[in-house]
Amino acid sequence: MKPETPTPACSSSESDWIDAELIRNLMRTAPGTQITAALIIPVMFAVLQGVVPMAGLGLWTVAMLMFSVLRFWVMRHYSLHVAHAGTDAQLKFMACYGWTWPLGACIWASVGLLFFDKTPLATQFLGWLIIVGIGTFAVTSLSNSIRTLRSYVSALVLTCAGVILWRIAVDLRFEAAAFHYWLLLLVGIHWLLLLRAGQGLYETHRSYVELQYRNGQLIDSLTQQTQAALEAVAIKNRFLANAAHDIRQPVHALGLYADWLNNEPELVAEIAPRIVESTKAVNALFDSLFDLAKLDSGKTRVHVEAVDVGRLLKEMELQYRPLAQTRGLALRVSSAPGLALVQSDRILLQRIVGNLLGNALKYTESGGVLVAARRAGQGVRIEVWDTGIGIESQYHAEVFREFYKVPNHPGTDDGFGLGLAIVARLSQRLGHGLSMNSQPGRGSVFKLTLQGPGAALAQPFNMP
Known part of the structure; x- marks a missing residue:
C-alpha cells in the first residue's frame, strides 16, 4: 500500500x-x-x-x-x-x-x-x-x-x-x-x-x-x-450572547422599577435612585460595546502628542481617590522625578489607566492600590499594583477577552467583562506594550510601556 x-x-x-x-x-x-x-x-x-x-x-x-x-x-x-x-x-x-x-x-x-x-x-x-x-x-x-x-x-x-x-x-x-x-x-x-x-x-x-x-x-x-473564520463566528456568537445577557439584567430591573413606581407613586424617592443606577449600567455597557466596535473597525481616532505622565497620574488620583476612600483603601500615586514626555493619545491613555485603576479598586477588599511611573529605557512604564484577590495563571490571557469573567471570582457578577478587553485593544492601537502578573490572594500588577518623544508607535502588544 x-x-x-x-x-x-x-x-x-x-x-x-x-x-x-x-x-x-x-x-x-x-x-x-x-x-x-x-x-x-x-x-x-x-x-x-x-x-x-x-x-x-x-x-x-x-x-x-x-x-x-x-x-x-x-x-x-x-x-x-x-x-x-x-x-x-x-x-x-x-x-x-x-x-x-x-x-x-x-x-x-x-x-x-x-x-x-x-x-x-x-x-x-x-x-x-x-x-x-x-x-x-x-x-x-x-x-x-x-x-x-x-x-x-x-x-x-x-x-x-x-x-x-x-x-x-x-x-x-x-x-x-x-x-x-x-x-x-x-x-x-x-x-x-x-x-x-x-x-x-x-x-x-x-x-x-x-x-x-x-x-x-x-x-x-x-x-x-476556515478555522479563523469559525473562531470569529464563535467569538461573535459569544459576544452577542453575553451582551444580551448583561443587558437583560439592568433592562429587566428598569421594567420592574417602572411598574413598581406606577403602582406606588409615593415611593418615588426610594425607587428613583435605583432607576438611575440601572440606567447608568445600561449606558456603561452600550458605551463599552461602542468602544469595542470602533476599535474593531479601526474608526477610533488617535491623536498622538507629547504627554506628561506625571501630570496625567495626578489627575487620575484626584478622580479616583474618593472611590478608594469609600472602599476604605489606600491609593498612592508615585512618579519618578524628571520623567520624559511620552508619545501617546492623552484621552485614550487616560481611559487605559482609568480602566486598570478602576479594576484594581474594584477587586481589592483590603490594603490599597499603587500607581507608579518609572523610567523604561527611552520611555516610561506605568504600573498599577493592587493587594486584591489576584488571578490564577491559567486565566491571565483569558481576562483580556471580551465578556470574559474568571470563574468563581468575587466581584465579577456585577461587571461586563469588557474593561480589560478595551485596555488590550487600546494598547494595541497605540502601540504600547501591555503585560500583567498576578497571584491569587496576593494581588496583581499591570504594566504599560510607553515610548519617548519621537519614537514610532510600533511596539507590539505583548501578553504573557
Whole structure:
C-alpha cells in the first residue's frame, strides 16, 4: 500500500521537500526494480554458460549476488528507519547510499569483458541486449531522482565503453575492425538518448510533485482561514450572547422599577435612585460595546502628542481617590522625578489607566492600590499594583477577552467583562506594550510601556 504523503513542513524549503518526496517515490518502486534485476542474473548466467570461462562467470555471478544482498539491506534500512521520516532524513539517506546505484551499473556492464568479441555473435547480441534493456529500464525506474539516474546510466555506459576500449587497446593493440569503433560510437549515442529520455521523465515527475506541494500549501492555508473564520463566528456568537445577557439584567430591573413606581407613586424617592443606577449600567455597557466596535473597525481616532505622565497620574488620583476612600483603601500615586514626555493619545491613555485603576479598586477588599511611573529605557512604564484577590495563571490571557469573567471570582457578577478587553485593544492601537502578573490572594500588577518623544508607535502588544 502506498504510504500517505506527508504534509509539506514549514521548516523545509520547497525545493528540499520536493527532492525528498521524489526520493520517497523512487524508494517505493525500488523493491520491484531490484527483484526484476535479481531475476535477470540467472538469465545472463544461462546465456553465457559454456561459452565463457566458468571462473570469470562465477566471479561475476557472486559479485552480482552480493550486490543484490547489499541493495536489499539498504531498502530494508530505508523501510524501517527512513520511509516515514522527514525531509532531512530523506536527503541524508540518498547522500549516504546513492553510490550503490552506479556500483550496480558497473558490475552489470563489466560482464561484457567475458563475452564481447570472444563469443559467437548470437551470444554477444543477447549479452548486449540484456545490458541495453537494463539501461532502458533504469530510465523509467530511476527517473524520480535525476542525480541517481545520471550516475547509474553514466556508470553503465562508461563501463561498456571501457570494455570496448579494453578490447581495442589491450587485446587487439588498436588493430581492431572498424565495427569496434562504430560500436563505441553507438554506445555514446545510446548514452545521450538515455539521459535525454530520463530528463524528460524527471521533469514530469517533478512537476507533479511541485503541484502536490502547492496544493498542500493551499489546503493548509484554506484550513487556517476556515478555522479563523469559525473562531470569529464563535467569538461573535459569544459576544452577542453575553451582551444580551448583561443587558437583560439592568433592562429587566428598569421594567420592574417602572411598574413598581406606577403602582406606588409615593415611593418615588426610594425607587428613583435605583432607576438611575440601572440606567447608568445600561449606558456603561452600550458605551463599552461602542468602544469595542470602533476599535474593531479601526474608526477610533488617535491623536498622538507629547504627554506628561506625571501630570496625567495626578489627575487620575484626584478622580479616583474618593472611590478608594469609600472602599476604605489606600491609593498612592508615585512618579519618578524628571520623567520624559511620552508619545501617546492623552484621552485614550487616560481611559487605559482609568480602566486598570478602576479594576484594581474594584477587586481589592483590603490594603490599597499603587500607581507608579518609572523610567523604561527611552520611555516610561506605568504600573498599577493592587493587594486584591489576584488571578490564577491559567486565566491571565483569558481576562483580556471580551465578556470574559474568571470563574468563581468575587466581584465579577456585577461587571461586563469588557474593561480589560478595551485596555488590550487600546494598547494595541497605540502601540504600547501591555503585560500583567498576578497571584491569587496576593494581588496583581499591570504594566504599560510607553515610548519617548519621537519614537514610532510600533511596539507590539505583548501578553504573557
